[in-house]
Amino acid sequence: MMNVLLVRPKSLNIIANVDVINLEPLDLEYLYTVALEEKVPCEIFDALFDHRKLENVLSAFRPDIVVIGGYITQEALMLDYAGRVKKYNPSVQVIVGGVHAQVNYERFFIDAIDVIIHSCSLEPFRRLLRLGIPFQGQESKLAEIDGICFKKENHWIVNRRLPINPDDLPIPDRSHFNRHKHLYRYLRYSPCAIVKTAFSCPYQCSFCYCRKINDGKYAARKIELVVAEIEGLECENVHIVDDTFLLDRERVKRFIALLKEKNIRKNYVFYSRADFIVENSDLIRELRDIGTEGIIVGLEAINDQALNSYKKQSSEDVNEKCVRILQECNIDCLALFIIDIAAVKEDFARLHHWIKRMKLKYASVSIFTPIPGTALFDEYKDRLITAQMQHWDFLHLVLEPTNMSRKAFYLEYYKLFLRLTILGKRSGVYDFVDMEYIRKTAKRFFANLMQAVSRQ
Numbered sequence: 075m076m077n078v079l080l081v082r083p084k085s086l087n088i089i090a091n092v093d094v095i096n097l098e099p100l101d102l103e104y105l106y107t108v109a110l111e112e113k114v115p116c117e118i119f120d121a122l123f124d125h126r127k128l129e130n131v132l133s134a135f136r137p138d139i140v141v142i143g144g145y146i147t148q149e150a151l152m153l154d155y156a157g158r159v160k161k162y163n164p165s166v167q168v169i170v171g172g173v174h175a176q177v178n179y180e181r182f183f184i185d186a187i188d189v190i191i192h193s194c195s196l197e198p199f200r201r202l203l204r205l206g207i208p209f210q211g212q213e214s215k216l217a218e219i220d221g222i223c224f225k226k227e228n229h230w231i232v233n234r235r236l237p238i239n240p241d242d243l244p245i246p247d248r249s250h251f252n253r254h255k256h257l258y259r260y261l262r263y264s265p266c267a268i269v270k271t272a273f274s275c276p277y278q279c280s281f282c283y284c285r286k287i288n289d290g291k292y293a294a295r296k297i298e299l300v301v302a303e304i305e306g307l308e309c310e311n312v313h314i315v316d317d318t319f320l321l322d323r324e325r326v327k328r329f330i331a332l333l334k335e336k337n338i339r340k341n342y343v344f345y346s347r348a349d350f351i352v353e354n355s356d357l358i359r360e361l362r363d364i365g366t367e368g369i370i371v372g373l374e375a376i377n378d379q380a381l382n383s384y385k386k387q388s389s390e391d392v393n394e395k396c397v398r399i400l401q402e403c404n405i406d407c408l409a410l411f412i413i414d415i416a417a418v419k420e421d422f423a424r425l426h427h428w429i430k431r432m433k434l435k436y437a438s439v440s441i442f443t444p445i446p447g448t449a450l451f452d453e454y455k456d457r458l459i460t461a462q463m464q465h466w467d468f469l470h471l472v473l474e475p476t477n478m479s480r481k482a483f484y485l486e487y488y489k490l491f492l493r494l495t496i497l498g499k500r501s502g503v504y505d506f507v508d509m510e511y512i513r514k515t516a517k518r519f520f521a522n523l524m525q526a527v528s529r530q
Contacts (some may be wrong), residue, residue, distance in 0.1 A: 076207060077115045079137035080105050081128070083144050083151035084121040096122060097313070098258045100268050101143050101172060103246040108196050110247055112203045118250045123257050128155055132162045138207050141199075143172035146445065149181065149463040156186040167207050171199075177286045177447035179223050183230045193221030194238040194273050194288045237288055238273055240295035245303045252308055261408070261436070262503065263311040263343055263368070271300045275317040277347070277387065284317035286447050297325055301332040304340065313343045320346035320369075326357055333364045343368040343408070348388050348396035355399050368406035368436075371396060375412060376428045384412070397432050406503075408436045413487065415442050416476045422486040426493050435501040437494050440468035441487065469519075488520040 080102040102118050109116035119131050132140075140159045144152045152175075156168045170182050171191035179192040188209050191198045198221040205215055209224065213231075216224045221236030248267070251258065255265035272294035274287045294316075304312055320326055332338075342361070346369050351358055358369075373393045375381050381388050400407040411425060429437045443466055444450040457473050465472055475483040495516075 075115065076138035077135060078109050078139045078141065079131065079135055080116065080118045081140060081142045081155060082120045082122060083142070083148045083155055085148065095260055096258050097260065097268050098251045100246065100270060103248060103250060104196055104243065105141060105199055106250065107244050107247040108200050109203065111244070112200065114203055123254065128158055129162055132159065137166060139167045139169060141169045141171065144174060145172065146174045146466045147464050149174060153182070153184060156184065160186045165208065167209055169202065173287055179232070188225065190223040191221060192223060193236040195221055195236045196243065197236060198222045235289045237291050238293060240271070240273060240293050241299060243295065245306060248308070255309060260313045260343060263313065263341060265309055266311040266313050267307050267309040268313045268315050269300065269303060270315055271295050271319065272316040276321070277318070294325065297328045297332065301329065301336065301338070305336060305338050307340070311341045317345060318347055319344040320350045323354055323357065330360050330364055340365050342366045343370065345370045347371070348373060348392050351396045351399055352392050358399055358403050358405065362403045362405055366405055368408050369400060370408040370410065372410045374410065376425060380414065394432065397434065401433070406436060407434060409434050409438070411437065411439045412442050413439050415471070415473050417483070418477045419482070419486055422490045426490055429494065430497060435498055435503045437497070439490060439494065441471060443468050443472055484520060488516070491516060
């Protein structure tokens with residue numbers, strides 16, 4: 075009998091440290107479900123909240139396999155954890171996965187890692203459990219498992235990709251979430267469960283990493299399966315984390331109909347494009363009637379030139395209409411924006427003025443960041459000013475600003491951050507957090523950035 079430990083590293087992002095967005099480890103819960111089905115003892119170690127040392131967890135559970143997942147900003151921690159596992163016991167098999175490893179698997183070609191899963195599918199993990207340990211000496215069988223990379227004679231072998239069929243996904247075992255649900259939230263929605271109903275995205279926004287997932291093939295679960303999962307959730311708040319949940323009008327109509335038919339009443343938050351909201355305002359009203367409270371919208375920019383440069387296939391007029399429709403329906407518009415590296419001081423002020431004029435309660439502004447694995451990254455890779463992946467949190471400059479110094483750019487960004495925080499506070503949307511703590515944390519974060527820039 076072998077034991078499996080599933081690990082999510084802590085986050086180095088300022089947002090995680092102010093207790094505003096902390097999502098349940100759904101990827102690990104899916105793997106946990108597979109392990110249960112295969113009758114393999116398994117535990118989840120979520121270092122986001124569990125502050126034990128990794129070595130203490132290893133000593134207590136004595137795993138034979140450790141699976142480490144994470145996002146791009148956790149890359150350094152994932153590599154560090156892998157090394158620490160091998161230092162603790164070289165015979166423990168280390169598997170790495172998650173959305174960052176799926177697209178950028180070559181960044182994990184190190185001796186401390188035995189297998190990399192580069193597929194959204196759960197099948198590679200299931201087959202690895204059935205294969206048994208150690209993986210070394212079973213290279214011929216590893217070569218038959220699609221969706222993985224493995225080492226053979228100190229060389230990495232990359233097996234062919236394995237697209238996912240979302241209908242094959244089990245309803246995840248949420249015993250971990252149910253024990254710790256008070257820890258997981260999305261803004262004011264707490265506790266909050268997350269649900270995944272589709273993979274990748276059919277749109278071609280140049281900055282977007284999500285469309286690269288699942289080898290760029292958009293795939294959606296049958297809405298009946300989605301509703302069945304939601305019905306069984308022991309939580310009133312549900313965050314659907316698809317890059318774009320509002321995509322297929324008929325699928326959305328079926329979603330609404332099934333929730334009404336089964337009399338399922340919960341509070342929903344999900345992502346949508348602005349143009350879908352404008353073109354389907356009747357559906358937005360129906361979504362409000364079944365419990366939709368917030369829609370996250372990537373507005374990205376406030377002028378057509380910038381939107382066109384991002385291949386957003388939208389417009390400033392559409393963005394304004396989108397915000398108005400959501401306000402008329404009494405649905406929170408959780409607006410996402412990008413500030414470009416070509417910005418000048420006035421651009422920060424104009425964005426603040428637009429957000430204030432539109433009476434947006436929630437507005438988040440990211441610094442333009444080309445993500446490894448996208449065409450945009452290939453375009454800008456020779457202009458990068460840092461190689462530290464923890465800086466890919468959309469709060470750091472990874473490219474040199476073209477019209478301002480780094481220090482001036484960060485100063486304007488920090489001022490915008492504070493202004494938007496104050497707008498949100500006045501609207502009553504941040505009553506659940508300690509605003510003084512946020513101010514102190516943000517001040518310290520940006521002060522450290524200024525010092526780092528001054529030393530360069």
